[in-house]
Amino acid sequence: GSTIGILGGGQLGRMLAMAAANLGYKTHIFEPGSAPAAEVATAWTQAPYDDLDALRTFAQACDVITFEFENIPAEALDVIAATTPLFPDRRALETSQDRLIEKAFLRDLGLKTAPYAPVSDDIHEVLETTGTPAILKTRRFGYDGKGQARVMAPEDAETALASLEGAPAIAEGFVAFSKEISVIAARGQDGAVAAFDPGENLHKDGILDTTTVPAAVPSSLNIDAVLIASKILNALDYVGVIGVELFVTPQGLIVNEIAPRVHNSGHWTQAGCAVDQFEQHIRAVTGWPLGDGSRHANVTMENLIGEDVTRAASLAAEKGVQIHLYGKAETRAGRKMGHINQVTGPA
Numbered sequence: 001g002s003t004i005g006i007l008g009g010g011q012l013g014r015m016l017a018m019a020a021a022n023l024g025y026k027t028h029i030f031e032p033g034s035a036p037a038a039e040v041a042t043a044w045t046q047a048p049y050d051d052l053d054a055l056r057t058f059a060q061a062c063d064v065i066t067f068e069f070e071n072i073p074a075e076a077l078d079v080i081a082a083t084t085p086l087f088p089d090r091r092a093l094e095t096s097q098d099r100l101i102e103k104a105f106l107r108d109l110g111l112k113t114a115p116y117a118p119v120s121d122d123i124h125e126v127l128e129t130t131g132t133p134a135i136l137k138t139r140r141f142g143y144d145g146k147g148q149a150r151v152m153a154p155e156d157a158e159t160a161l162a163s164l165e166g167a168p169a170i171a172e173g174f175v176a177f178s179k180e181i182s183v184i185a186a187r188g189q190d191g192a193v194a195a196f197d198p199g200e201n202l203h204k205d206g207i208l209d210t211t212t213v214p215a216a217v218p219s220s221l222n223i224d225a226v227l228i229a230s231k232i233l234n235a236l237d238y239v240g241v242i243g244v245e246l247f248v249t250p251q252g253l254i255v256n257e258i259a260p261r262v263h264n265s266g267h268w269t270q271a272g273c274a275v276d277q278f279e280q281h282i283r284a285v286t287g288w289p290l291g292d293g294s295r296h297a298n299v300t301m302e303n304l305i306g307e308d309v310t311r312a313a314s315l316a317a318e319k320g321v322q323i324h325l326y327g328k329a330e331t332r333a334g335r336k337m338g339h340i341n342q343v344t345g346p347a
């Protein structure tokens with residue numbers, strides 16, 4: 001097919017649309033709000049995800065559909081999948097959009113997660129499973145650390161719980177990690193899997209700040225990370241790019257969460273790999289062979305958050321810096337406005 005539909009019109013959709021154009025495809029964005037992707041796409045349907053008629057018309061106009069946004073209602077996906085191939089599929093999205101389902105899925109695969117329990121009225125009983133410190137997280141809709149509350153000691157529990165305002169939540173035991181890494185991997189329609197090298201992630205105020213490759217971890221952990229991602233991809237019979245966030249601990253890798261889409265911590269691939277994560281995803285959903293994931297450069301990706309974007313011009317003057325700006329009309333504190341990839345040397 002020649003038109004790729006993308007649910008979600010943020011910066012991830014924008015970079016997917018640009019990658020699609022490079023392969024000769026048209027793109028059609030479906031996005032309820034403002035859409036940095038719309039101006040680089042061929043078409044834009046601006047409608048809410050519960051407008052099933054608009055979704056049906058959108059689906060009929062596309063040859064294959066994917067998404068860059070996790071909080072799409074399952075019914076919307078059903079309407080789409082009735083007429084048009086959808087990659088990744090509904091199961092992949094449903095598994096990752098609810099933290100309780102996600103954790104149970106990972107456990108069933110034999111992977112390690114933080115100790116967890118669904119939050120119930122008796123928060124102290126819940127904390128017996130997780131221990132303290134713990135983190136309460138809403139089951140759905142959380143990103144950039146939003147919808148989370150820390151419980152340092154049992155006496156903090158009521159205040160933390162109240163801050164979630166009754167949203168369904170899970171409690172997780174606090175993992176004493178030494179580093180956070182993530183692995184971006186892809187699976188094709190033929191079941192072939194390719195992974196990029198794990199990156200090391202630093203967060204600031206709950207938002208990803210930098211990703212550096214190579215991650216400064218023993219090579220056995222890099223291999224473990226890739227095996228974990230492959231296991232998840234195969235279990236979901238997944239097609240497309242996935243992001244898997246991991247904690248490094250003395251007991252090995254613990255899976256934090258999975259994102260069924262291209263991932264902010266994979267932006268370094270634009271400067272580090274012949275086929276970046278965006279082209280890789282487009283290749284997967286359209287049935288092209290995957291890039292092999294190999295890396296030719298060491299890279300640090302830095303997000304430009306809010307007013308950071310004013311530094312773009314001076315950063316552009318530095319050697320080995322690639323600039324990506326998302327064309328968002330308004331600069332707001334905490335908003336991802338762009339990122340840079342700094343090439344620090346050959347791989």
Ligand code: ATP
Pocket residue numbers: 114135142143144145146172173174175176180203206208245256257
């Ligand atoms: P994202 O923007 O990556 O989707 P999110 O809002 O879904 O983030 P998480 O990734 O679950 O949230 O948590 C945000 C950060 O909080 C993690 O990257 C990690 O630094 C810290 N964190 C989360 N869970 C735990 C835990 N169980 N133990 C220790 N730290 C944690």
Ligand code: MG
Pocket residue numbers: 142143144257
């Ligand atoms: Mg998340």
Ligand code: MG
Pocket residue numbers: 245256257
């Ligand atoms: Mg996360």
